Structure formats: structure tokens, C-alpha cells
Amino acid sequence: MPNRTHAARKRWHVTLIVTLFTLAVAGAAFTGWRFARESPPHQGPIVLISVDGLRADRLAAYGARPGATPAIDALAVDGIVFERAYTHSPQTLPSHAALLSGQLPFDNGVRDEGGYALKDQARTIAELLRNRGFDTGAAVSSFLLRRATGIAQGFSFYDAEIPDQPLEEGGLPERDGMATFDVAGQWLKTQSSQRYFLFLEVNAGSADAVVGRIRQDDHASYRAAAPLATLWGADVVNVQHEFGLYGTHSSSGYTDHLVALLEALPVPAVTTLHTVLPDPQPWMRATVRAIAERSAAIVVMAETAARLLREDYDLPRPPVVIPHGAPPVTHVGRNVAKERLGATKRRVVSTFGLVDQRKGIEYAIEALPQVVARHPDVLYLIAGQTHPAVVRSDGEAYRDRLRARVASLGLEPYVRFMDEYLTLERIVELLAATDVYLTPYLDPNQITSGTLAYALGAGRAIVSTRYLHAAESLAGGRGILVDFRAADQIAEALLRVLGDPELQRGMEARAAAYGRQAAWPAVGAQASVLMRTIADHEPRHAWGSVKYPHALGL
Numbered sequence: 001m002p003n004r005t006h007a008a009r010k011r012w013h014v015t016l017i018v019t020l021f022t023l024a025v026a027g028a029a030f031t032g033w034r035f036a037r038e039s040p041p042h043q044g045p046i047v048l049i050s051v052d053g054l055r056a057d058r059l060a061a062y063g064a065r066p067g068a069t070p071a072i073d074a075l076a077v078d079g080i081v082f083e084r085a086y087t088h089s090p091q092t093l094p095s096h097a098a099l100l101s102g103q104l105p106f107d108n109g110v111r112d113e114g115g116y117a118l119k120d121q122a123r124t125i126a127e128l129l130r131n132r133g134f135d136t137g138a139a140v141s142s143f144l145l146r147r148a149t150g151i152a153q154g155f156s157f158y159d160a161e162i163p164d165q166p167l168e169e170g171g172l173p174e175r176d177g178m179a180t181f182d183v184a185g186q187w188l189k190t191q192s193s194q195r196y197f198l199f200l201e202v203n204a205g206s207a208d209a210v211v212g213r214i215r216q217d218d219h220a221s222y223r224a225a226a227p228l229a230t231l232w233g234a235d236v237v238n239v240q241h242e243f244g245l246y247g248t249h250s251s252s253g254y255t256d257h258l259v260a261l262l263e264a265l266p267v268p269a270v271t272t273l274h275t276v277l278p279d280p281q282p283w284m285r286a287t288v289r290a291i292a293e294r295s296a297a298i299v300v301m302a303e304t305a306a307r308l309l310r311e312d313y314d315l316p317r318p319p320v321v322i323p324h325g326a327p328p329v330t331h332v333g334r335n336v337a338k339e340r341l342g343a344t345k346r347r348v349v350s351t352f353g354l355v356d357q358r359k360g361i362e363y364a365i366e367a368l369p370q371v372v373a374r375h376p377d378v379l380y381l382i383a384g385q386t387h388p389a390v391v392r393s394d395g396e397a398y399r400d401r402l403r404a405r406v407a408s409l410g411l412e413p414y415v416r417f418m419d420e421y422l423t424l425e426r427i428v429e430l431l432a433a434t435d436v437y438l439t440p441y442l443d444p445n446q447i448t449s450g451t452l453a454y455a456l457g458a459g460r461a462i463v464s465t466r467y468l469h470a471a472e473s474l475a476g477g478r479g480i481l482v483d484f485r486a487a488d489q490i491a492e493a494l495l496r497v498l499g500d501p502e503l504q505r506g507m508e509a510r511a512a513a514y515g516r517q518a519a520w521p522a523v524g525a526q527a528s529v530l531m532r533t534i535a536d537h538e539p540r541h542a543w544g545s546v547k548y549p550h551a552l553g554l
Helices: 002-038 070-078 092-101 125-130 177-188 205-207 219-230 258-264 284-295 301-313 335-340 361-373 388-394 395-407 424-434 450-457 468-473 486-497 501-517 520-537
Strands: 046-050 135-140 158-161 196-203 237-241 245-249 253-256 269-273 297-301 349-354 378-383 416-417 436-439 461-464 480-482
Touching: 002 237, 046 092, 092 361, 092 424, 125 135, 125 196, 125 253, 135 177, 135 416, 158 177, 177 196, 196 284, 237 361, 253 388, 258 284, 258 424, 269 284, 269 520, 284 450, 297 301, 301 468, 349 416, 349 424, 361 378, 361 395, 378 424, 388 395, 395 416, 395 486, 436 450, 436 486, 450 461, 450 501, 461 501, 480 486
Parallel strands: 046 196, 135 158, 135 196, 237 269, 269 297, 349 378, 349 436, 378 416, 436 461, 461 480
Antiparallel strands: 245 253
């Protein structure tokens, strides 16, 4: 009898515990259900940014010295920091698959980067949010997150376009972080509401290089960027000035915002002017003088620019002339380079750079019939993508007109468009294969041409229109100058060089000698001396509206 009573009491205890547990679970479920029903749904936006390879010990939120990552530090102050957050894999693909699916690698199908893909039945956060009415977009930098991995499940927009690029042994293609952010920014402009989910992935190597960003038409962002100059103890700031970058045109005139940055910098600035026009309009003269007064030194890349600043701008002190610079060329045999470009046994004439109407390429094309009639082995290579600003405004209309003119003249066998992003290695290869480099540019006041500097550095025979930089650089028999929009003169100059090997060799030798003075090591040494001189003469302090009436004896 006592045993029965004990057994019955035990059964009753077990039943009570199970009942209480069931009621607790049901109560919790009811509470969660009620809270979910009564809580308004999140309306967005939701932005998930993954900085691949970023170490916690580089962030102030995890004990690092503040300042290296100001945007992340500010987010940590205003948000929630997870002190114990771990990835499920040290590899890019499986870690992001787990992040987006909420499943472990063995469950979602992506065990490593050896050919695995996310299972179709895996539900990603993008799919869940899209089903709840969110627009979903993503932009990634890593080749490992390409569409074929299934990681794009649930995204209405997924951009993983990686530009062609030369790779070190064992390396993988990767898009620059800023380019990925730009793609994401374009997608954000299409959003008419805040109900969207954006996923961004960049590599820590790209992220480390950018600590702030200036918005072209946002005056406040220039001043806000000034303190970033001292994050790593910088002594001097190098500013590359172009009117199209730091200012905005409007019906009331031109506003240059760079002065705000220069006034707020806590260290001296050395400013390089890329555009110096003769007979400047009052607004341009005033802008250049304001920049010069707030810079410890002004640098230009041609003696002609220095003369214009003295005569037309009346600067308070003379500028420093440091050439544009060109990569030191390891001379590959011309025939080898031609073979790589598919131009074996051809006489190569080339033009490279971002393509737009100012390049005057149509006049080079008009000159070709006369050239190929005497030299049927000529091949004209037009290398480079269309300028992004032109693509945004006119698409490929200019390139299409050039192609149409080539076809109408029957020049298809003699003209090739290399519509691609040109890496430095690709440019060097193109110049190595070139017999005559051609710049038929249309702006007579162009004071700097990077492509011309590269061609001189490579020791090429050059034919060019008479813009300011060409007139100075090609003096002394280093090249042949022609008038603007003069197809007949271009044809005559090309025929002179192609028909006279001795003339070509002489031009190449003189160009190479001039170019050696402007090779990057030489130019870098000049810039280094200038920066060190500035750093030694100018103390670090809050500059405010300090101006420079003095010279440093440079």
C-alpha cells in the first residue's frame, strides 16, 4: 500500500511539472504572438554591411585606439555592440551564407569555398523581407560571392560585376570598395520609399584606404573632412585640384568648396592644379588665388602653367613645377607586345584614355584612308572606356558615331576599339606595341595630359594637336604638332613617321630621354623633397584662415 501511494504521488508530481511547463510555453507563445500583433512591423530601411577581413582589434569599440574607423566608432556609440560575436567559418563564402541564411554551413550546403552553393531550400533574410514587401538589393566586392554560389537568393538586384584585372599568383578578382559603394548608391536612388533591404560586402583592404568621403555639392562635408587628416599623424595634406571635382556650376556662377577644407585643415596643404587656363574669367582667377593663399605650396605639371599663374593670376609666390610623371617602363619587345594584342606584323597607331568628344578621335579616323593607301599594314587602336560622365548623359552615342564612320569609310580592318578598363599593365603593353602615339585632342588650353606623359615615358614617336601641354613637351623634335581638326595634317604627319624609320627612331630616342626625367621615381623624389620641406617649415596647429604670403625658398 505505501508503495502504491508513493508511485501515485510521483505520477502526480510528473503530471504537474509537465502541465506547468506546457502552460509556461503556451503563455510565452501567446505573449510573443500578442506582442508581434500589437507591435508595428519594421518599415525599413535595413542596411547590412559586411567588411570582409576586418579585425575586431582595429576598432575602438573593441579596445583599439580611436580614430582609424570614425564612422564605425560613431555607429558603435549610438548603437548596440555585440562583444561576443563569432563567424561560423573563417572563409568568405560560407560565413556570408550562414549570415544571410541563419543556418550552419552543414545545413545550408556551403561547407567551404570549394564549389559549394547555397541550397535552393535555404531561406535567406532577403527572401523573407521580399515576401514582406521590401525591395531587396545587394552589391558585393568579392568574386567568391558571385551569383553562381546561390548567395543572391531573394535579391531583386544583385550586382557582383568584377572588372577584368591582372592577378598575382593565387589571387582572386575583387572590385574596389568605393566602386561597390557607388553601385549601391545608384540603386538607392531608385528607391521611392524607405522599405528596402540593402546588403553590402567590401574587403577590409578597400575599407582601410577610405576614412571619409566628400560630397561634391555638399559644402559642410568639405569642412567635416578636415580633421581626418591627422588620424595617423599626417604632417602635410596633398590636394589634387580640378574644377570639375571640388565645385559646382549654377546660374549664379561657380562655387568652389575646396577653400572650406583648406581653411579647416589642422596641417599645411600642398595643392596641385590640374587646370590652369590663360585669360581666366574673374571667378576662376579668384578661386585659384583663394586656394593658393591657403596652401603652403602650389604645384603645376608644366612650365607653361607656371608662367600663366605668374602672368594671368598674379599669385603671391611662384608655383613649384613637378612633371606629371609616368611609370618606369620595362621595355618589352615591340613584336612580343604586338603579338599579345593580336597585332602581329601590323604598324600600330594608338590613342588611349577615357573616350569623349574632346579627344577628337573622329579626325584621326578621317585621316586614315590616306594612311592605309600607302601603309595597308596600319592598325589604329582606340583603347579605353567611354568617360562615365558621357555615358550618364549621352550613353555610347559618341562611340557609336565613330564606329559608324569607320564602317562608312571601309576601315574595319584598320581600326579596333578596345572598349575596356585599362590597367597600368595593359597601358604599358599597349604603348610597347605602339609605333606612333596620336593625341588629336581639341582643347587648345589643355595644360596636362596623362596619356601624353605616359607615351613620352615609353619613348614613343608622337603626333599631336597643339594644346598647351603638347606644345611644351614635344618641342625639340620629340614629336610632330598639327593643327586642331586638321585630318589632312594628321595624315601627313603619320605618313612622315611611318615612311621614315630613321625619323621614327630619332623621335623615340628624344622622347625617351625626356620621359626619363618624368619617370615616377624621379617625380616621387621631387614631391618628397617638397613635402618634407613644408613639414619642416610649417608647424602643426589649427590653421583657421591662415594665409601664405611668403615663399619657402623652393
